[in-house]
Amino acid sequence: xxxxxxxxxxxxxxxxxxxxxxxxxxxxxxxxxxxxxxxxxxxxxxxxxxxxxxxxxxxxxxxxxxxxxxxxxxxxxxxxxxxxxxxxxxxxxxxxxxxxxxxxxxxxxxxxxxxxxxxxxxxxxxxxxxxxxxxxxxxxxxxxxxxxxxxxxxxxxxxxxxxxxxxxxxxxxxxxxxxxxxxxxxxxxxxxxxxxxxxxxxxxxxxxxxxxxxxxxxxxxxxxxxxxxxxxxxxxxxxxxxxxxxxxxxxxxxxxxxxxxxxxxxxxxxxxxxxxxxxxxxxxxxxxxxxxxxxxxxxxxxxxxxxxxxxxxxxxxxxxxxxxxxxxxxxxxxxxxxxxxxxxxxxxxxxxxxxxxxxxxxxxxxxxxxxxxxxxxxxxxxxxxxxxxxxxxxxxxxxxxxxxxxxxxxxxxxxxxxxxxxxxxxxxxxxxxxxxxxxxxxxxxxxxxxxxxxxxxxxxxxxxxxxxxxxxxxxxxxxxxxxxxxxxxxxxxxxxxxxxxxxxxxxxxxxxxxxxxxxxxxxxxxxxxxxxxxxxxxxxxxxxxxxxxxxxxxxxxxxxxxxxxxxxxxxxxxxxxxxxxxxxxxx
Numbered sequence: 001x002x003x004x005x006x007x008x009x010x011x012x013x014x015x016x017x018x019x020x021x022x023x024x025x026x027x028x029x030x031x032x033x034x035x036x037x038x039x040x041x042x043x044x045x046x047x048x049x050x051x052x053x054x055x056x057x058x059x060x061x062x063x064x065x066x067x068x069x070x071x072x073x074x075x076x077x078x079x080x081x082x083x084x085x086x087x088x089x090x091x092x093x094x095x096x097x098x099x100x101x102x103x104x105x106x107x108x109x110x111x112x113x114x115x116x117x118x119x120x121x122x123x124x125x126x127x128x129x130x131x132x133x134x135x136x137x138x139x140x141x142x143x144x145x146x147x148x149x150x151x152x153x154x155x156x157x158x159x160x161x162x163x164x165x166x167x168x169x170x171x172x173x174x175x176x177x178x179x180x181x182x183x184x185x186x187x188x189x190x191x192x193x194x195x196x197x198x199x200x201x202x203x204x205x206x207x208x209x210x211x212x213x214x215x216x217x218x219x220x221x222x223x224x225x226x227x228x229x230x231x232x233x234x235x236x237x238x239x240x241x242x243x244x245x246x247x248x249x250x251x252x253x254x255x256x257x258x259x260x261x262x263x264x265x266x267x268x269x270x271x272x273x274x275x276x277x278x279x280x281x282x283x284x285x286x287x288x289x290x291x292x293x294x295x296x297x298x299x300x301x302x303x304x305x306x307x308x309x310x311x312x313x314x315x316x317x318x319x320x321x322x323x324x325x326x327x328x329x330x331x332x333x334x335x336x337x338x339x340x341x342x343x344x345x346x347x348x349x350x351x352x353x354x355x356x357x358x359x360x361x362x363x364x365x366x367x368x369x370x371x372x373x374x375x376x377x378x379x380x381x382x383x384x385x386x387x388x389x390x391x392x393x394x395x396x397x398x399x400x401x402x403x404x405x406x407x408x409x410x411x412x413x414x415x416x417x418x419x420x421x422x423x424x425x426x427x428x429x430x431x432x433x434x435x436x437x438x439x440x441x442x443x444x445x446x447x448x449x450x451x452x453x454x455x456x457x458x459x460x461x462x463x464x465x466x467x468x469x470x471x472x473x474x475x476x477x478x479x480x481x482x483x484x485x486x487x488x489x490x491x492x493x494x495x496x497x498x499x500x501x502x503x504x505x506x507x508x509x510x511x512x513x514x515x516x517x518x519x520x521x522x523x524x525x526x527x528x529x530x531x532x533x534x535x536x537x538x539x540x541x542x543x544x545x546x547x548x549x550x551x552x553x554x555x556x557x558x559x560x561x562x563x564x565x566x567x568x569x570x571x572x573x574x575x576x577x578x579x580x581x582x583x584x585x586x587x
Contacts, residue, residue, distance in 0.1 A: 045571030189262025223268025231265025250314025264291020274348025391453025452494030527560025
């Protein structure tokens, strides 16, 4: 007994003395985890006191622009580029550990394609490849990656396939052969086009990993090139049972396929690169322009949607899984607006399971605070707040731009005055879209939601635990996205992530990459990394700025990557760029 007690003490001391890397936080998916809160609540190194000493540590050089978010697992950094190439680096030495081009990229520029075959109206890309942040199953050491590229190097530039790859996370070798993502939707309306078929699908939304009840599934979502609410083309959500991807007995790699607009068009799921929020077997996301449920039931454009995943059964339809609508809320109809590009799906959702909130917003700059247990279909009643404009403050905190949070919900009240936030109607004539998904952080007695719309500064709002309501404007940052551009301004605002050591005071830091000047939607522009104290307010309404990468030339970030969100992990910050590199910052 004495020997066992001493052995237990020795084991405990050994655990306590393990290096920090042994207790490392893994960032295996976009948005930190499946809630998409963007909150790393286990950052024990970086604090509000030491972040002002931050500096550039190194640059990880890759072969092309980066449209996805970096991922960090243990001591490995994963980077994916627009040449359909995956890289693995050592975070401590910068050494390249593995590199593999999965599929040949194509040239998406309109100048390189016949009419209707281009993917980039502004011609800022000349390679197109991995555009959806992959997901890593840490338990099985497996990376799931989707590519959009030519079937082989000799293929025509207009022949393009959507593939999912199952890779070893150390070597990038195939664990199983890749799978063409194809098939007709289970709810009708057609299928996912490949090859020469148009309109092409686009993969922007990060991949999701369901891991519940002893089964796993990989979720991949699609938007389309061109969004005509009347069609052709549709958004899709697919779910692969991992047993099918692994070719277990009784299972084939056939996904469940859900068509967002089986009776209409568009309804893309892109969320500016965020991934669907996942809780158990439930999948939450927003959709873009297209046929809405109010105009035609069974279609789900401009909506918050909750799908339920049912795993396959061995030997039953080759183990094919299912996706079914569990709930939804149709925010508005494109068909009743002068501007049909209001695109609710321009930003992702934030799920707070323990509180019951589902929060999101889109191009009209409006924040929606929904009851995740009752999205409401077409009714206001279940919502914790009436929607209000959160990206700019003509009359803080809401005023004429939005709907006051103190007003009781009215099921007959329209969402907002039609086209209220089209550029011509805003106070400055600029756009205030939400592209970067909001982030969420809790304190001891409350929480905050952080939003950085384009042509504006970072905004922070208080969230009350008891009522689940967004109660008041709290503060804003000091930096303007896109600088002092003339109307209608630039895109896309700031890409946010937040870190803290739980709710410990002095540890909350909100980080953002943003375009310092210019329109990053149509040009390659300079970007910066900025950090704010997430809770301290100075000068009445300003967040305290802690760091800016332009403060010292040695810390320069490079060109802004409009879909790549920074990653904070284990005392380091990683930022993808359009300068063909990931920049690492640390103390």
